[in-house]
Amino acid sequence: MAVETGRRPESIPRPARCADLRSDERGYPIITTVSQPPDRVDFGSISERRKLALAAFDLCAVCGHPFHDELRWQVAFEEQVLDMDPALHGEAPVHEVCGLYAAQICPFVSSPHARLGDQWRKGSRRPEKVLLAGYRRTGEVLGRASGLQTGHAVLHFDMGGLDRVHVLRNAEEARAAYERALTEEAPVVLDAQERRLVDLLVNLTRQEPAGEDSGGVMAGAAWMVGGAFCPGVRDVMTMQHYVDGPAYDTIAATVVAKPRMAARLAVESTDEATATAMDWLATRRSLPPVLQRWHAEGRRRVRTDRRSSRPSDTAVDIRKARRKSQAAARKKNRR
Ligand SMILES: [Zn+2]
Incomplete structure (x- = not known):
């Protein structure tokens, strides 16, 4: 400065x-x-x-x-x-x-x-x-x-x-x-959920795998709580990981369409960042306005996906992601 x-x-x-x-x-x-x-x-x-x-x-x-x-x-x-x-x-x-x-x-x-x-x-x-x-x-x-x-x-x-x-x-x-x-x-x-978020993002309370930034891990969680529906996010550098990842879009579409799933994912997720973010989402009395907009956009895209024979780009992404994660699960089960 x-x-x-x-x-x-x-x-x-x-x-x-x-x-x-x-x-x-x-x-x-x-x-x-x-x-x-x-x-x-x-x-x-x-x-x-x-x-x-x-x-x-x-x-x-x-x-x-x-x-x-x-x-x-x-x-x-x-x-x-x-x-x-x-x-x-x-x-x-x-x-x-x-x-x-x-x-x-x-x-x-x-x-x-x-x-x-x-x-x-x-x-x-x-x-x-x-x-x-x-x-x-x-x-x-x-x-x-x-x-x-x-x-x-x-x-x-x-x-x-x-x-x-x-x-x-x-x-x-x-x-x-x-x-x-x-x-x-x-x-x-801070309430308990905010405290955990801040700890993960700032205090680096967990050991990340080889050289990974905790911010990246939290961005994956942010994508799943609704960041997937931020306009233009797919063109932002370094976001390709979430566009290509098997489950990010699927989970994002799930929680915007069925908000009660956030509480379930908070309990069931074995990933600390995801569990923390979902617990935060499930316990907000009202969402920050930016996230509210993303959720509205997400719900619109999910509805379009259900209705339309020509699905939106995100709908295609979600289907692709679902297929990928199902294939991964089948492979895992075979082992
Ligand atoms: Zn500050």
């Missing part, structure tokens, strides 16, 4: 909700949206799979905790963004205190705009100031072409209801805004 503090990361107090984030060897906190296989962390690599999990479970891209009623903040470098409402952003939103913390900890790494950081390092002009825009809602999340990486689709977040703005012109302003937000930080109260 443009606001350079020159302070060592460990000398900056963390928001309470960021207490669980691991640090790298230099003391930089590893924010939730960055891909983090166990053996290495690449701060320049925002993970699309982690973004899908953040979108489905409605979590902050820095601390990984739910938004609940708090505003959702996006970093912007051009004031024109403030004239657009709704506005499409290429990164997942963050809590206010988390956005201001990210502005403190580093100009280039650990920020929700590490990709821009990469561009700056290549010599583009750095912006004069940083804007943080606080929105009341995430209206939609969808995969579409990236403005930064041509030829690739990434997840975009459509933010609406612009409510407040921080304009950070220099390090002093950024620090003052952060200190104020820290004093006012209210605790995020």
